[in-house]
Amino acid sequence: MSLAAWIRCGWPLTPTTAPMTTESYDFSRCKLCGAAAAAPRYRLKTTTIQVCAACDFHFINQLDVMPTERPEAEVRTLDVVAWNFIEKQLKKNRRLLEQRLALVARHLPLNETECLDIGAGVGLFGHLLQEAGATSFGIEPQLIFRQFAEEKYRLQLRAETIEHPFWQERHAGHFAVVTLWDTLEHLNFPVETLRDAIQVMKPGGLLFLDTPSRDSFYYRISEWSYRLSNGANPLFLNSLYSPKPFRHKQIFTVQQLTDLIERLGLKVVELNRSGLFDSSNKIMLVAQKPGDSAR
Ligand SMILES: [Zn+2]
Secondary structure (H helix, E strand, O other), X not given: OOHHHHHHHOOXXXXXXXXXXXXXXXXXXXXXXXXXXXXXXXXXXXXXXXXXXXXXXXXXXXXXXXXXXXXXXXXOOOOHHHXXXXXXXXXXXXXHHXXXXXXXXXXXXXXXXXEEEEOOOOXXXXXXXXXXXXXXXXXXXXXXXXXXXXXHHXXXXXXOOOOOHHHHXXXXXOEEEEEEEOOHHHOOOHHHHHHHHHHOEEEEEEEEEEEEEOOOHHHHHHXXXXXXXXXXXXXXXXXXOOOOOOOOOEEEOHHHHHHHHHHOOOEEEEEEEOXXXXXXXXXXXXXXXXOOOOO
């Protein structure tokens, strides 16, 4: 996967508390509802999309091996080529991140607010939070991006993913804001990661996330095309999913995502579903943990 895609996409996080591992996962088990009801439906060039007969969740039959599981695979270094490449991508992403910051600021004052960005990439969002007066923590499993965040922004991102005791024990009920920007679709186990993210939120704390929508025109027309062509022409499905490391593994419908968030005990307080022909194809969601005092 390219650095550009890495930066854009954020990171998958593998919960060790989940009753499965990346090596032994049985893909007939639905990653959303847990039923043994998922079967291959769309066979693409490089991967296969499983569909759950119980809840209609779509996910591919591949998982990422995390750097923590295989540290020797992390050979890329932050040389001048990588640095310049990241800088160039950041210029493109800055406006989007500023819009996300404005969304968070619309929901609560940021000054002295404790925030955690899951899938922090090179730390630009965390940096913007700090500029706004917030205290910013970030999770970033990839060493090269942590190095960039440290050198560029003096921001120390953590390698430990959200299921780690560093978060679950030392930061339980701690954060007023947790963000997952463009991250949910990349996670090995999105339900478990969200559950663990909610554990570190304060009562009354807010969760912000965005993720591609399966209700989009592009997705629907691709499914029709696949069926009509007997699999010969899956249109955009080939670009919506990828077996390469840290790429899209699942895409939620608005209903599946809001049901999940509520099942995990949060209340959806703002929801932006992209229109059928909206080119962003994104669901943007803000949800609140029960209780008072987010700050
Ligand atoms: Zn299911």
